[in-house]
Amino acid sequence: MSETVTTRAVPTTTAAPPALGGLGLFTVLLAAALPLVDFFIVNVALPAIGADLRAGEAMLELVVAGYGVAYAVLLVLGGRLGDLFGRRRLFLGGMAAFGLTSLACGLAPDAWSLVAARVAQGASAAAMLPQVLATIQATTRGARRAKAMSLYGATAGLSMVAGQILGGVLVAADVAGTGWRSVFLVNVPVVVVGLILAVRVMPETRSQHPEPVDGLGTVLLAGSLLTLLAPLTEGRAAGWPLWTWLSLAAFPFAAGAFWAVERRADRSGRTPLVPPSLLALASLRRGLALMVPFSIGFSGFMFVIALALQQGAGLGPVPAGLALAPMAVAFLFVSLAGPRLIARFGTRVVTAGSAVQGVGILLIGLAAWRDWPHLDVGSLLPGAAVAGAGQALQLPNVLRLVMSEVPPARAGVGSGVMVTTQQSSLALGVATLGTLFLTLVPRMGMRDALVTTLLVQLAGIVLTGLLSLRLPRRVS
Incomplete structure (x- = not known):
């Protein structure tokens, strides 16, 4: 049985909300993909960035962390500002800023300039992304909302995998001699298209009774x-100085x-900013609890496998990226079936997804143990495909579940809480599993460090499976 927020009644309006059409949904999903692609796209570009800008390991970690931390810190504020000033307005401003900061990243003359531009890019993403979920929540109802949320979840998961693949292809292609810079410059034309579409098809929504920041x-x-x-x-690369403790x-x-x-x-x-009364919603509270270990494992795996394939197995950026192509393909096709599966079997689909993902991670670990250092697309294909299928059974459905009972008047706050939890967990995954892997490499060797890290991730997958047993049986 679902719970409701009882702390305070939320005033409602009888006016029908503006509708979000098919092209409008495509536009906001395009915007949802951009920040997640950019979180992962740099993983396979880091060696090229380090060589070109003469940046050490600590500086390269700042390139990743600066974006992730700024993004996570400002997401809830971005949702609140959308409620206050209009979600379309914040969306357009955030997307325009994202394009400009992507251009600044692509033109950065040195490492510190790149770090500063990445921080600004993360802040821009934090203004744009919460408006996506809040707009979907405010402009759709019933089956249309369920479909839109499923597509949002599929877009989020596919963007994380596709970002790493795209990064490898762009670095190797060296488009017009831009090298690693193309992983940022590619955002600019996408943003231009997104802005043109958003001006034409995205409805304006805001909270009827917005609160001050x-x-x-x-x-x-x-x-x-x-x-x-x-x-x-930053702790491991900096040698764990006193300030970190x-x-x-x-x-x-x-x-x-x-x-x-x-x-x-x-x-x-x-x-x-984060109403504790909102956490009285069982669907939101339990969905967030499940999202944390899932996102930590997901991002940690993507970071670690990129390092292992390039620095350990000696693959170039394209083979390292394409090694994850089976995961992306499986995620895409399984996520398309997600709405029908969740309608028939309820949230048991999420539990089954944890089991399937766990099998996939075990297969990847077995391939690493057996074939190292000769890992390639063929040896990783079974595990990557199975893991991608399992992830597709989990992520879109959990994202839909989290927002299922949030009132439209609190859509901005609810979406900000959800994406902050997701983004903080993604950053935490890179920090924890990435640090574990890099700490183990000098002591155990690359292969054993990779297998050990995968086993730690497997423990997190078991935890997500156990937490999923507490989810409401049905998702509205």
Whole structure:
């Protein structure tokens, strides 16, 4: 049985919400793909970036982490601003800024300029992405919403895999002599098309009774995420200096202060940045709990396999990217069947997906153990395809579940909470599983470090399977 938010009644309006047509849905899904593609597209480009800009390992980690941390820290604020000023307006501004910052990344003359542009690019994505889910939530109902959310989930998962494949192809193609810069410059024409479409077909929506921005909550959330993500992403490369340990020690206090301030604001009748009353929704709360280990494992695997295939197995960027093509193909086709499966079997599909993904990761680990260092598309194909199918049974359905009971008036807040959880977990996966792998390599060798990391990921997959047993049987 689903729960409802009882802390405060949300005023409603009798006016019918503007409809989101097919082309409008395509436009917002295109925007949803861009930030996720850019999170993963740099993985296979890092060696080329390091060689061209003479950037060390710590600087390259900043290229990845700067984007991810800025993105995660500002996502909830982006959702709130969309509620306040109009989601279409924030969408257009965020997308335009994303295009400009992508251009700045592609033209960066040195490593520090690239890091600064990546931070700005992450902030732009945080203004754009929450408006996608909030718009879907506010402009669709019933079966149309279920289909739109399933397509959003499929787009999210496919973007993560396709980003890494596309990165390898672009680096190797060396389009017009741009080399690694093309992985950023490719965003510019896509953004131009997206802006033209959005101006024509994206409806304007906003909360009927928007609340002012929660300034203190925003600062405390940013502090909480930074104290956790910054030391985990930079600690190993920097040699774990004192500031990393002090930052990690400060994290529980920062998180506790954030939660206390948000709960006090919620109880007093104001709308905090992350309303604790919103977490009273069983579907949202349990879906978020499942999303954390799934996203940590997903991003950690993508980062580790890119390093292992290029630095260990000696593959170039194209073969390293194409080794994951079976995962992308399987994800695409299985995710298309997701709505029918979830309608027939309910959330048991998510549990089955965990089991299938676990089998796929075991097959990849077995291939690494047996064939190292001669890994290629053929040896990884069975495991990658099975893992992709399992992921497709989980991610789109969990994303749909999280937003299923969020009231349209709180769509911006709900989408901000969801994508912040997802993005923070993606960044955490690179930091934790990536750090584990790189720490084990000098001690165990590349093959054994890869297999050990995959077994750790498998433990996370088992956890997602157990958590999925607590999901509501049906998704509305």
